[in-house]
Amino acid sequence: MTGNKKTKIIKNIKIDINKCNGCRACEMICSAFHAAPQYSGNNPARSRIRVIHYPLKDIYVPVYAGEYAEAECMGRDKYVIDGKEYDECAFCRASCPSRDLFKEPDSGLPLKCDMCEDHPDKEPLCVQWCYVDALTYEEREEEVDEEEVKLEDVEIGLESMVDKYGLEQVMDVVARMSQKE
């Protein structure tokens, strides 16, 4: 990679887990906003933020859907919070084959937080609907390396389908679908 620099606005959501009350309004509004047409449907299972909560242990951690992971991690670490052990997966951001978190419930396609880029407001919706300020929004400028060309969403989706069903089967389906058109 070449070392071209450019400035970039880094959008940042700050999470204060002490303020979270577990209401899941963030999940609700994220799923509603990303429904087509917008707000027509509601389903937290489609949300790109999930509040990981163990109420009796007083753990409330909003986690944003991050990158799609092709395979599950090899080694697993553990978190110890208040003397209790948690699997690293418990708070992981990846849409990964080992679990159903951050996947569309029907198709299994991975979900990723897009910072509500289609919304006219600067502040992402989960932040707006989090009334207790467990989620707050910050922007800062940063000098970064020119970005690597990223896989388009479609490609990420396809890749996960291929992982799940194998390339051949996916190509068969695509071929069949194009015949129907």
Place this chain on the structure above:
Amino acid sequence: MRYAETGFNLEVDLTRGNIERVETDPRDTELYLGGLGTNAKILWDRVPPEVEPFSPDNLLIFAAGLLCGTPATGCNRTIVSTISPQTRLMAFSMMGGFWAPELKYAGYDKVIFRGKSPNLVYLLINNDKVEIRDAAHLQGKGAIETAELIRQELNDPKVQVAAIGLAGENRINFASIEQGRSSASRGGIGAVMGDKRLKAIAVRGTKDINVARPAEFIELCKDVLNYIKFREENPIPGVIPILAVLGSPQEMKIHDEKWHTENFVWGNARLRRKDFWNDDIAKQWYDSMESFRKRFISCYNCPLECGATLAPPGQPTYMMKCFTKLTYSMGAMSDSLEFGLRIAQRATEYGVDGYSAPQVMAFALELLEAGILTEKDFPEMPDDNAHGSEERFYYLLDIIVRREGIGDVLANGTYWAAKEIGNGAEEYAHNNIKKIEQLPLKLGWLNPIYFLMYCTGAKVNITQIEGQFPQAPFPKREHREKFVKDWFQVPDDRFKQYFLDWEPRGENSMPYYPTVEMTCDIVDWMEKMHYIDDALGLCAGLSSFHLKPPYHIHNMPKFISAGAGIEMDEDKLSKAAKRYRTLVRAVNIRRGMRRKDEKPPEDHLKKRFPELEKELLDTYYKFKGWNNEGIPTKESLHELGLDYVSQDFIQRGILADGEEIPAKEALLEIEPA
């Protein structure tokens, strides 16, 4: 396509182990909305009055309100309806939390249980996969513990569980159904669940709930949120702390308990402690709450965080909200909040109603003091300690929930226990309406609004009918003028005038003002708002319970139109609410309830006004379309499209064709099975 609702119920026959997914009729949604409304219709249609509460033919219905699962803030109520073993009338207790939206996301509006399972089971709903599972390993487990064990066994922390504890399993007449931070407590519905040998219902859903007009709906939601913010920044001046701010009341946050501890009565709803609240107590209570409370917690999709996680050192963590904070301390005559919060942990795991349980225990101790019960009835009971009857309360709670010795009798609640004990015990079951223990509140003077609500509220719980209109007049006209200025929630401006002219003293003061007509109008409005909440699944803490709430008669029809796609306006909504309110009444009338049952506890009011009380009830019955016995008339039933009710009434001789006939003798006095 169905909007807001899923259009499907689950029918579970526990006797045969049969489960069916049944499509519902969208016309019923138009007529009865959902939640309580459609529950009432099902109970009317399918549970004839001969059915005993603990009969396999009694239904136990868990309903998600019409708007649960949509983005509408605070729309998360589960409405549980059945025939109560305590009142032998229809019970429709509700719980907040997360269960109802999850049921919607699983694809169902209601789960309807009938029959009785041969052994202890739980129901698991995971979208289309629904199964009855063995619960032998959960027998005797606490309600919260059960939920945790089920989550572990399914390895899914996202499953929502409603469960009973030992009290439900042992059919304690005031057993609750617990669900994390929320519970459906009143009327002993947990006992019906236990009778059906159903330990829990676990739900997980990942389907969509759709709304009819998305852009419009989301704007309505935003307006509500903005108004919540406004109310947070502008508490209502001149009222007690819990009424100044929204929520279901904010008992976990508010430390100032002067009003409750000095105005409510202690022990077996007896003693008023006028100078109880002082700096020492305030500090001790503050410290107890602050050291136990780990976090404020909300229900699904609501910012108000009325609940709290409490972790009393040395005891399991649990969650609490509302007035249960005080009932155990006050019942045990203990000046320690720590005691109340500690025993409430055990009571929550057992799953008992936080209003009834402490009163039953205090009642038992009064009977002992009076010599109606003796030391022999309480073998090995500890003595009072310096703080009151704390140790005794632990002892009593245990023997009641386990139905040991006299506990077996007390487990039926003060009304039925007193009857069984006899020997004058009835005098001590003094704080009941329709056989249910009430808030420990005794009034000196008659407030006509509260009088009518106490008499006629079908949920038999004052907090479930009051709200909207101030509890008392404000001292000065200028205060009242200020109050009505931004009071847009009123259905009509005449309500502002009622309040403006309401004086603490003089001609326009209680009990003769508000006038009988005004009182009827006000009570009808208050009640209507609760019924709408209970059909939509809205929390009363954002709506009917409060002065100036974000949800009101002007925006609710819009929520229904844009959400469920049912054209709605204020009149149509009011009529729908009246329809299923009348149906709840009809279920109870058919079970024998009459005017004679509609009265406040004998000693509730220090000064009585028999003529005025009679006039209030006469006029209100007429206003509601009921005859002088409180039976809905043929004409009013016809107007609501409830001719099937009047036909049934006529067939049973409850109504004569066209005129009133004397009430048939009530079924209500039959001893519990």
